[in-house]
Amino acid sequence: MTLQFGSFSDQVLSIARRAVSQQGGLLNGQDPTAVNTSDPLRLWIIQMGIIVTLCQLLALAFKKIRQPKVIAEVIAGIILGPTAMGRVPGFTQHIFPQQSVSYLSLTANIGLVLFLFLVGLEIDTTIVRRNARISGTIATGMILSFGIGAGMSKPLYDHFINPSTSYGHFLLFTGVSYSITAFPVLCRILTALNLLDTRVGLCVLSAGVANDVIGWILLALAIALVNAGSGLTALWVLLCVAGWALVLFFPVRWALHWFARRSGSIESGPTVFFMTVTMLLVFASAFFTDVIGVQAIFGGFLVGMIVPRDNGLAIALTEKLEDMVSIIFLPLYFTFSGLSTNLGLLNTGTIWGFVFAVVFTDWAGKFVGAGLTSRAVGFKWREAATIGSLMSCKGLVELIVLNIGLQAKILTQQVFSLFVLEALILTFATSPIVEWLYPPHLRVRAIGGDLSNARKERRKSMDTDKHSSIATLISTKTHFTIVLDKLEHLPSIMTITQLIRPASSSSSVVSEKEADHLPPVVDALRLIELSDRTSALMKSSQTDALMQADPLLSIFRTFGELNDVPVSSSLVVVTQENFATSVADHASDHNSDLVFIPWTPPSFSSAGASTVDLAGSASQMSAFDFFKASGINDNPSMALQSRFIRGVFSRSPVDVALFLDRRPTTESARHSRQHVILPFFGGPDDRLALEFVVQICASSKTTATIVRYSKIEGESESSVEAPTKTHIPDFGRHHEASMTFPDTVYGAANTTMRLQSETADNILWNNFTGPNVSPTPALSRIDFSTTSTPTPLKSVIELVSSEQARRNRLDGRLLIVTGRSRWLAVESHQAELDAIVRDLGGIGQEFRKTVGDVASALVVTGSQDGLIVMQAANVPT
Incomplete structure (x- = not known):
């Protein structure tokens, strides 16, 4: 019995040793590409890694020339087959040996069944029925x-x-x-x-x-x-x-x-x-x-x-499966096809x-x-x-x-x-x-494609008259498009809507003959990014259903109902690079008077640690601190948002307003009154800002201070102390050529253009401050003044600081409205802004180009107030 037991033990140990030696792998000198029909996983992983890597590299290259990923996958399969790599001695025998093809085929066909399931999900029969x-x-x-x-x-x-x-x-x-x-x-x-x-x-x-x-x-x-x-x-x-x-x-x-x-x-x-x-x-x-x-x-x-x-539901199912199918299974199927393709x-x-x-x-x-x-x-x-x-x-x-x-x-x-x-x-x-x-x-777009050319020409004519002629009255805006693409924009959008809430016609600064007393309409345009995922493509064909179910639009529609603001909603699913074009086209097709774009910094939980350290804890950091501290060049999400905003500025056929909102706080939420500061320098953008401020002051809860600045010869540089001095790296000299737009340079200030602009400025200013102006409730809430100074930006900063101290003693919020002044501008503030940046710290050059010099100066000083930057419609004069 003992001998038999010993013999049995020896046999067990012998089998165990062979098993261990077989599992030893590379350390025991085994070839990792050797076919093991009882355990094919090792070779399958090698095959999968080669296939997926080659497909992704080729896909990146073909994406540059707008070719679908399938092209890269087909070519990758052909390269790995007998046409190319199959001619390399030992490649097919080690990587794709005949004994392993059955396992590759099994995986590829499982993926193909799942892919055809996704194709079935993608097919929307309602499109065919319509x-x-x-x-x-x-x-x-x-x-x-x-x-x-x-x-x-x-x-x-x-x-x-x-x-x-x-x-x-x-x-x-x-x-x-x-x-x-x-x-x-x-x-x-x-x-x-x-x-x-x-x-x-x-x-x-x-x-x-x-x-x-x-x-x-x-x-x-x-x-x-x-x-x-x-x-x-x-x-x-x-x-x-x-x-x-x-x-x-x-x-x-x-x-x-x-x-x-x-x-x-x-x-x-x-x-x-x-x-x-x-x-x-x-x-x-x-x-x-x-x-x-x-x-x-x-x-x-x-x-x-x-x-x-x-x-x-079909979209949600697709989202759960599509990545694994498109990344792993489909490339395997194409390679399996490529192994049968021999262009030789x-x-x-x-x-x-x-x-x-x-x-x-x-x-x-x-x-x-x-x-x-x-x-x-x-x-x-x-x-x-x-x-x-x-x-x-x-x-x-x-x-x-x-x-x-x-x-x-x-x-x-x-x-x-x-x-x-x-x-x-x-x-x-x-x-x-x-x-x-x-x-x-x-190209003729299906959405808004029924608009006649006559209507578009009439709109263009209206815009031209409004901004190039010498207007005698303001142009009351009744149709607003508000862009909504992120959840964090909701507070800003609600603030904007409260600001432009309709006032009674009796308080209007224009007569019934000079303005249409139509109830203002707010159109919330929801932007959803269209990626190369199947689920994103499915969303693009189901915009009506998405618009009803979208939580951001639902919240905003409810907000409008509770505040008696007529709200219409629209939703588009487009690629990130086409956001700006979609906004411009939508505003034109829907005959909007003004496009509002909110710009709120990303969530502070996702901000870099260095940003938080610069200005204290995240809970104490304002939005402007974030813009100042991180800079456009250091934050990819802000770079994308800046590119989008400047794209709207350059393409929009209607007026645009950019709202840079500070982070909402409990204290600011208690205030219902709004005080607006407008530094007026002249030019189409500032004239638009002036008209807008006068219009919103029709509300009894809004007051304004409007100061017209004229620059005189004298001190060329200024030294300004920020409310809270911080050591911030200078991003002012950074430049990204890829983000350049035609509207980022000042127009040629020739004599004719300067005279036309100054004349339009004077007439519009006299319409509100002249001795023959009839008093209205809106104008009674505005304090107009003029000042001449060699350092206008410094004067604006001092005005805002004094108003901030005054607002701290009173119940109210402060809002700054300024023109972007990036085209047809009369004065350039670049030299003075450079001096302020040297004293107080830098911001990105691209940010300066996005918001203009006046807004940039306020951001550099650490202003804690909301800021609206306005640009008049980009219509040739």
């Missing part, structure tokens, strides 16, 4: 593409396909490959080219949905015919697929909708239990469609289409002739088919050509078709490589062709 006639008509253009593909299938079959392969099957796959449009890639191209909110973009989205659904049906038909042994079996397969679709679209869809409501997923987002049930349903559907003879991807696609869209097989003149023929005929079929049908439904020739070019986009969807054909042995590797190259060329060419056919100045 544009049923247009989308249906344009989608019929795929008939021409299918016919051309069927015609090209004959010479391709005769030259490259084995006669044992059914020609009917090859014809069907070729026709589907020609007629299909890559809807997911199409959405991303529309995003990159800023076409989502145009008539062409909405039309292409609608037609793309219909085209995509028809294409998947055709592909299912092709697969059923290939997998079936006879025509009767294929019919049974199709009937089973149709029956399963009906089961999903009716009883399962109703049950899923009931379950989403019962679990609270619609009200509060998908719960863990709802996510579990949905994922099980996705893979159960994929299993069923696979076992009946159709690819598993169709099961995931169908489940994606039945998920409830209520309250953004395209090595004869004949095959290259077919490459060019396939590329041209495929593009021409879509261009002509979709273009002519678009023209038939009322689009202009240039728009129709753009739609035709966009519908020729291929991308991922064609690669799926080709991979299925290759696995079914309908396509040879040579023909597969030919079609992969064709899909790559057509997808790559879509963006530059569309940019050439449909440049930005010719």
Whole structure:
């Protein structure tokens, strides 16, 4: 017994030693790339790391030329395949050995099922229903593409396909490959080219949905015919697929909708239990469609289409899955395709002739088919050509078709490589062709596109008269657009709304003949950033639902109702670089009189530690301390906000006001009265500020001090002590050329311009201070004065300091209103501001350009009061 026990122990120890030696890995001299079928994780991680890294690097490069990420992923797959890296000795044997392909294929296909589920979530049938006639008509253009593909299938079959392969099957796959449009890639191209909110973009989205659904049906038909042994079996397969679709679209869809409501997923987002049930349903559907003879991807696609869209549930589901699918799984699928792509097989003149023929005929079929049908439904020739070019986009969807054909042995590797190259060329060419056919100045936006040119010209004429002529009365503003893009802007926006609340017509400073007594309207424009995520694209197509559910807009609408302020709301989903253009277009289309932009520093919890140390604790730091301490150049979020604000300044066809709000405190919230200080130097911006201050003083709770400054020769520099001296690094000399706008330099102060501006200044000033001015309640609340000084900025700072001390003794808040004076300015304060900056510390040069010299001087001195910087509409005089 002892011997037997000892022998058994030796065997156990021997097995343990072998196991340990096998797990020792690199330290035991083992090759980490060696295939271990019982534990393939190590090699899979190496493959995944190489694939994802290469895809991301290429994606960064192609993003510079506005190409979708799919281009980078396809090229990465080709590079890692036999076309390029496969020619390096030992690369394929160590990184992608044949024994590991099955594991890579499994992971890639799991990701593909999830991706098709996301595609199903992305398809919004309401878009098709809203544009049923247009989308249906344009989608019929795929008939021409299918016919051309069927015609090209004959010479391709005769030259490259084995006669044992059914020609009917090859014809069907070729026709589907020609007629299909890559809807997911199409959405991303529309995003990159800023076409989502145009008539062409909405039309292409609608037609793309219909085209995509028809294409998947055709592909299912092709697969059923290939997998079936006879025509009767294929019919049974199709009937089973149709029956399963009906089961999903009716009883399962109703049950899923009931379950989403019962679990609270619609009200509060998908719960863990709802996510579990949905994922099980996705893979159960994929299993069923696979076992009946159709690819598993169709099961995931169908489940994606039945998920409830209520309250953004589909968007929330997409947000939970999209990153993992797009970062990990899809690149693996493209690489798996790339391993089957060998462009080296395209090595004869004949095959290259077919490459060019396939590329041209495929593009021409879509261009002509979709273009002519678009023209038939009322689009202009240039728009129709753009739609035709966009519908020729291929991308991922064609690669799926080709991979299925290759696995079914309908396509040879040579023909597969030919079609992969064709899909790559057509997808790559879509963006530059569309940019050439449909440049930005010719685009017609779907939102506000019904405005007539006559109305726009009338608006432009009104603006020109208002700012270039010598006005005799103020122009009362009744329509305000307030930009809302961050939660922290809500307090500032509420402050602005209280400031511009309508006063009774009896207190107006203008007569009924000189101003329209329409109730002021506040339009809250909600900006949401459009990223390259699928969920962001889904939001862009569901703006109406988002606008009703958006918490920021809901809070502001409620605030308006409680304060008797008519509030309308709008929401746009655009890329960050198009925020400014969207604001300018919205203001023009909605005939706004003034655009308000709040600028509040980011949350202090996220501020750098050095910023907090400079000015004390975060709770004691004002917004202006933050602007002064951190500087534009040191804070990326402030740099983006500055770029956005200056973009609005340079593009807006209407007046703009920038509100730099201090951090709200409990003390300031108790004050209901407002005292306004306006330093008036002259120029269109200051005239606009003067008119605005007079208008808001119609409220009995608002008073103002307006001082007109004129600069005289004398002391050229000033020395000003800040209320609280701090040691702050000088950012004043920093400059970022990438943020330069045309409005950041003073206009040429020639004699004619100076005389015109001074005359307009004098007449407007006399309208309020002249001996023949009729007293009004608004003017009675304003203290007008004039002063001449060689250091006007120093005088403004002293005025604000004295008013601050006075407000501390009285019940009220202080607000400073100033013109930006960045164009058509009469005087430049740059030399005096430089002296103040040297004495008190620096601010970023870009910040100075954004708010102007007067506002910059107040920020440098550590002013704790709200500040409104105004710029008159940028209309040529």
